[in-house]
Amino acid sequence: VSALRRLAVRLPRLAAVALLLLAAAACSDSGPPTTGAITIVVTGLDAGVAPDLLLTAPDGTTRPVTAAGPVGDLRPGRYTLAARGGRPGRGRLRASPATQEVEVVAGRTVAAAPVAYSEAPAVVVVTIAGLPAGTAARVVLTQPDGGTLPVAATSRVDPAATGQWRFAAEPVSGEEYTFGPRAGTGDGVLLAGDTLELRVDYEAITGAVNVSLPGLPGTVAANLTLTGPTGFTTGTTTRRVDAPGLVRDLAPGSYTLTASPRETAEVLYTPTAATQTITVIPGLTVPAVVPWTATSTVAINVGIEQVHLTQAVQRLDGTVTLVAGRDALLRVFLRANRANTLRPAVRIRLFEGSTVLETWTVQAPESSVRTELAQGTLTSTWNVLVPGALVRPGLRVLAEADPDAALPDADRSDNVWPRGGTPGLVSVAAVPTFNLRFVPVTVGALTGNVTEANREDFLRATRLMMPLGTVAVTIRAPFTSSATELQANDGNNAWITVLQEMNALRAADGAPLATHYYGVVKVTYTSGVAGYGFVPGRAAIGWDYLPSGGLVAAHEWGHNFSRPHTRCTGTEDGADLSYPYAGGVIGQWGWNALTNALVPPTATDIMSYCNNQWISDWTWTRVLNYRATSGMVGSADAASGAATGAPGATTAGTTSSTTSSTTGGATSTTATGNAGMTGAGTAAGALGGGLLVWGRVVDGRVLLEPAVRVPAPPTPLPVASTLRLELRDARGGTLLDLPVEAHKVDHVFDRDERHFAAVVPWSPRLERALAEVRVRDVRLPLGAATRASAAVAARARAITGDVAADAVPLPEPDVATEPDGPRTRVRWNARDYPLAVALDASTGQVMAFIREPGRAIRTDGRPVALHLSDGVRTIRAQPAR
Numbered sequence: 049v050s051a052l053r054r055l056a057v058r059l060p061r062l063a064a065v066a067l068l069l070l071a072a073a074a075c076s077d078s079g080p081p082t083t084g085a086i087t088i089v090v091t092g093l094d095a096g097v098a099p100d101l102l103l104t105a106p107d108g109t110t111r112p113v114t115a116a117g118p119v120g121d122l123r124p125g126r127y128t129l130a131a132r133g134g135r136p137g138r139g140r141l142r143a144s145p146a147t148q149e150v151e152v153v154a155g156r157t158v159a160a161a162p163v164a165y166s167e168a169p170a171v172v173v174v175t176i177a178g179l180p181a182g183t184a185a186r187v188v189l190t191q192p193d194g195g196t197l198p199v200a201a202t203s204r205v206d207p208a209a210t211g212q213w214r215f216a217a218e219p220v221s222g223e224e225y226t227f228g229p230r231a232g233t234g235d236g237v238l239l240a241g242d243t244l245e246l247r248v249d250y251e252a253i254t255g256a257v258n259v260s261l262p263g264l265p266g267t268v269a270a271n272l273t274l275t276g277p278t279g280f281t282t283g284t285t286t287r288r289v290d291a292p293g294l295v296r297d298l299a300p301g302s303y304t305l306t307a308s309p310r311e312t313a314e315v316l317y318t319p320t321a322a323t324q325t326i327t328v329i330p331g332l333t334v335p336a337v338v339p340w341t342a343t344s345t346v347a348i349n350v351g352i353e354q355v356h357l358t359q360a361v362q363r364l365d366g367t368v369t370l371v372a373g374r375d376a377l378l379r380v381f382l383r384a385n386r387a388n389t390l391r392p393a394v395r396i397r398l399f400e401g402s403t404v405l406e407t408w409t410v411q412a413p414e415s416s417v418r419t420e421l422a423q424g425t426l427t428s429t430w431n432v433l434v435p436g437a438l439v440r441p442g443l444r445v446l447a448e449a450d451p452d453a454a455l456p457d458a459d460r461s462d463n464v465w466p467r468g469g470t471p472g473l474v475s476v477a478a479v480p481t482f483n484l485r486f487v488p489v490t491v492g493a494l495t496g497n498v499t500e501a502n503r504e505d506f507l508r509a510t511r512l513m514m515p516l517g518t519v520a521v522t523i524r525a526p527f528t529s530s531a532t533e534l535q536a537n538d539g540n541n542a543w544i545t546v547l548q549e550m551n552a553l554r555a556a557d558g559a560p561l562a563t564h565y566y567g568v569v570k571v572t573y574t575s576g577v578a579g580y581g582f583v584p585g586r587a588a589i590g591w592d593y594l595p596s597g598g599l600v601a602a603h604e605w606g607h608n609f610s611r612p613h614t615r616c617t618g619t620e621d622g623a624d625l626s627y628p629y630a631g632g633v634i635g636q637w638g639w640n641a642l643t644n645a646l647v648p649p650t651a652t653d654i655m656s657y658c659n660n661q662w663i664s665d666w667t668w669t670r671v672l673n674y675r676a677t678s679g680m681v682g683s684a685d686a687a688s689g690a691a692t693g694a695p696g697a698t699t700a701g702t703t704s705s706t707t708s709s710t711t712g713g714a715t716s717t718t719a720t721g722n723a724g725m726t727g728a729g730t731a732a733g734a735l736g737g738g739l740l741v742w743g744r745v746v747d748g749r750v751l752l753e754p755a756v757r758v759p760a761p762p763t764p765l766p767v768a769s770t771l772r773l774e775l776r777d778a779r780g781g782t783l784l785d786l787p788v789e790a791h792k793v794d795h796v797f798d799r800d801e802r803h804f805a806a807v808v809p810w811s812p813r814l815e816r817a818l819a820e821v822r823v824r825d826v827r828l829p830l831g832a833a834t835r836a837s838a839a840v841a842a843r844a845r846a847i848t849g850d851v852a853a854d855a856v857p858l859p860e861p862d863v864a865t866e867p868d869g870p871r872t873r874v875r876w877n878a879r880d881y882p883l884a885v886a887l888d889a890s891t892g893q894v895m896a897f898i899r900e901p902g903r904a905i906r907t908d909g910r911p912v913a914l915h916l917s918d919g920v921r922t923i924r925a926q927p928a929r
């Protein structure tokens with residue numbers, strides 16, 4: 049305000065100077081004038097401050113003018129006088145008029161309009177840049193006094209108060225993108241007469257996708273899904289992409305556009321690309337093209353192709369027999385005639401006769417019905433876990449797809465399985481209990497580790513794979529083998545010895561026919577022989593490494609259940625040449641009931657030597673059939689039957705009478721051969737009711753072990769066998785002639801090896817006459833073996849003529865035992881008695897077979913009694929403890 053007042057005071061003096069100059073210009077001399085002049089008047093400038101004017105001639109030449117007064121020597125024409133403001137450091141002056149035009153006439157001086165300077169007002173200019181036309185900015189200006197002004201576009205505040213101005217800018221939504229200020233705030237100081245320039249630059253911070261759907265009619269919703277960064281998903285309620293056009297305002301990043309088939313009554317539209325990746329860039333609209341093809345006009349048809357139940361392995365047609373009482377996975381296979389988005393439910397009913405046992409309605413597992421069956425994909429089928437209680441002979445199943453007819457379907461007759469609606473019979477067999485007795489076997493100082501705590505680890509693979517129902521398990525007291533060390537290649541035959549003794553132990557224990565013995569051993573190596581078993585048979589052995597011990601056991605029981613090897617590595621001995629799948633694979637889809645996982649057909653059969661084992665339908669079926677026909681059923685009672693009464697026994701009357709006549713004349717008070725017995729238990733009955741005869745048949749040649757009395761009932765006789773066991777008197781007369789079964793040993797490559805063990809009935813009359821045991825295969829008489837009583841033979845050599853066995857006393861036993869921790873060291877006169885059997889003196893249970901005096905056997909503190917065999921006859925000795 050004070051500056052303006054000063055200008056007003058000085059104005060008159062400046063005007064006077066101008067008048068004086070005008071007078072001078074009027075004084076012209078002679079001749080016609082060719083130029084003219086302009087008189088310039090300036091007001092409002094402080095003394096000493098020059099105006100800054102620019103005079104532009106008609107021809108474009110310019111002449112600066114820095115003082116008031118006349119400007120002469122100007123050619124006639126139209127001139128432009130422009131005033132330029134400026135006052136360094138003190139804000140701007142404003143000149144008025146800023147420009148004017150002046151017509152110069154020759155010989156005259158014309159007056160330009162006075163150029164008046166005045167103080168310019170302070171101004172704030174806010175420039176908004178970067179927004180599309182028509183998009184309002186969101187900027188708030190704060191004045192020096194705190195007042196605010198909203199600004200939507202480039203603006204000017206004129207006049208404006210001096211001092212500090214501030215702005216704050218916020219993002220705004222445009223038509224396609226969101227725009228954000230490059231700087232959200234800013235400020236500046238406005239001086240008097242000055243102009244403060246504030247600038248807000250907006251830029252796009254989002255992008256857009258322009259979706260086009262060639263080939264899809266506008267009447268069909270595309271139902272696309274767009275997913276992107278930070279969890280962005282188009283939802284069914286918020287940003288559904290179901291039509292072509294813009295998807296606006298997307299955060300930058302990578303997006304996935306997913307399309308699925310769309311269906312009308314007649315046409316199925318299939319996207320040629322089910323998914324595509326789109327990169328969203330700020331300020332850009334990127335195209336996304338999803339072409340569609342109309343693939344079919346065939347009426348949709350859905351049907352049930354197959355239903356089956358599986359417990360471990362199954363063929364697609366469901367012809368593998370199930371085990372009663374065991375959980376099964378029921379799978380319903382649907383198939384459609386073309387691509388679709390149908391999700392039919394399936395109703396499954398189980399019947400017994402006409403009674404419905406159970407009904408399930410299973411929802412569709414996938415978003416469409418497959419056009420091809422996929423047995424190897426569990427989610428491709430409608431599945432139900434059928435509890436074991438419902439799996440029983442006579443079970444029938446009926447399945448119906450879309451039972452409420454809720455979905456389009458050209459032919460509903462194939463929605464029912466079996467066709468026609470009569471429930472289909474499921475093949476289910478009741479199987480005998482698998483009676484199993486684990487035996488911890490001591491070899492040398494090592495005892496196999498099988499206990500109540502870990503027995504299931506030995507059984508798990510078997511329970512999963514083998515066609516078994518109930519498994520009845522016991523664990524026997526430890527047994528000490530006469531073998532001394534197990535070797536990886538069985539170079540010392542110790543594995544065979546243990547297997548043979550396991551078979552003999554089973555007989556000596558009087559185990560029922562159906563009971564399997566499984567000896568568990570501990571070895572010192574990690575690669576090599578892991579198990580042996582009879583093919584078929586009731587005894588097997590295996591190492592105690594877990595979990596591999598469980599697979600070894602399953603394999604060995606497979607042998608016991610009659611299965612030979614399945615060729616896989618090529619090193620399997622005696623492989624089944626009828627096996628239907630090359631390379632030893634299982635060939636069909638398996639199912640692991642523990643993990644509910646499918647097992648691929650490329651897994652290898654448990655009876656092979658390859659890894660990744662499961663059971664084939666071939667092995668499953670043959671094990672099932674073998675167990676159904678091999679005397680497993682009801683066999684728990686079989687052991688009590690007398691051997692002489694069983695088929696095949698040839699204790700004919702003539703034989704018996706021969707025996708009687710032979711021994712009739714011999715009378716002795718020590719007829720049981722217990723003469724010289726020391727210690728307790730000298731009564732005949734203490735030895736037990738049977739004679740264990742055992743041995744091997746190697747390539748047809750019989751090798752007899754010393755027979756020994758054991759407290760066990762007679763072994764059930766085999767139905768048919770060419771191997772005969774004879775008990776004979778000293779004259780070679782037959783006392784008893786029985787069939788005995790020899791079981792083939794698996795994993796023996798270089799020879800045919802079979803083992804036999806049988807407890808034959810014993811009586812005091814038999815004992816009085818017994819001098820020899822003979823075993824022969826009737827087809828191979830040259831391979832027969834005879835073992836004689838050493839005592840009887842010695843007497844026969846000493847005297848001439850017949851010797852009555854009962855007249856021959858057995859040598860005095862000379863036994864000693866010595867405790868050694870949980871073991872007991874045993875010594876006896878082995879020259880007289882080649883075999884000692886150690887028994888628990890209180891229970892009669894066999895603890896060990898011993899062939900070398902001085903060996904330690906595992907007794908765990910139990911009292912020991914010894915049965916010493918001279919090859920045929922036995923004497924009992926119970927050493928003083």
Ligand SMILES: [Zn+2]
Pocket residue numbers: 603607613794795
């Ligand atoms: Zn094998």
